[in-house]
Amino acid sequence: MKCPYCGFAQDRVVDSRESKEADSIRRRRECERCQKRFTTYERIDEIPYMVIKKDGRREKFDRQKVLSGLIQSCQKRNVSAAQFESIVDQVEAFVVDSPERERSTSAVGELIMGRLKEIDTVAYIRFASVYRDFKDVREFKAELEELLSGKDTRSKRPQPR
Template identity: 80%
Template sequence: MKCPYCGFAQDRVVDSRESKEADSIRRRRECERCNKRFTTYERLDEIPYMVVKKDGRREKFERQKVLSGLLHACEKRPVSASKLEALVDETEAFLVDSPERERTTTEIGELLMDRLKTIDTVAYIRFASVYRDFKDVREFKEELEQLLNSRSQR
């Protein structure tokens, strides 16, 4: 395991814990060069869950890819990393519950947008603008109006 801070390959395990769901092991590690600590997760390697893209291609589900998109949407917003991690966990559970071991990007995107809407509306709009690929300002304005209307009806 390489240190994410200095790239050194030697570290020591400080603490190991099984996750609550017992599907992964969380390890706290300390770099032997810079002494910084970082966390790794070990998961059982199994048949991958697949995501069906809009053009019909199938791609392996990647937690990090989903988390990266959420982090971009929530940049400079008051959304904790634990909320984003929980959202990614929920998304992965949604995929795991599929009998075919696959879901469409549309289903996953809608789930993420529904949850983001309740967490942070600015992050929701940012995520929606990329996910829905707004072509012009009019589409962006329509999405904002729908959001404002749903809020005023509550």
């Protein structure tokens, strides 16, 4: 929280109270630089973050669903729980950072594939085969050849902020 008077980023909470309607918390804060006091209000963020599916449907972002897909892709691979957590955290930050509160599943999938490609190429291929819905062996082979050649002919994956 930045002080509205001097812009300093550190303050201390002097008093906290629930609002009369019980839908927010009122906090009196004091800037540690200029010692001026100001009031902030906190409330629960009720609008969910959404992902836009390939068919245009919107669905609530589900962190557990991302983790489940990663775990399936990485079965019997040397990928740690910390790496899972890191990828899921990056995906969640990517969705949350969206100014429209939504991201396409294709952008989310590309982000996941980019991270998996850095961590474990077999897990990457497993995830890509499901995510990109390979129809036959030729599509699978093309993806493998692209991976082996070191070229990334697809558009650059979105970077988390």
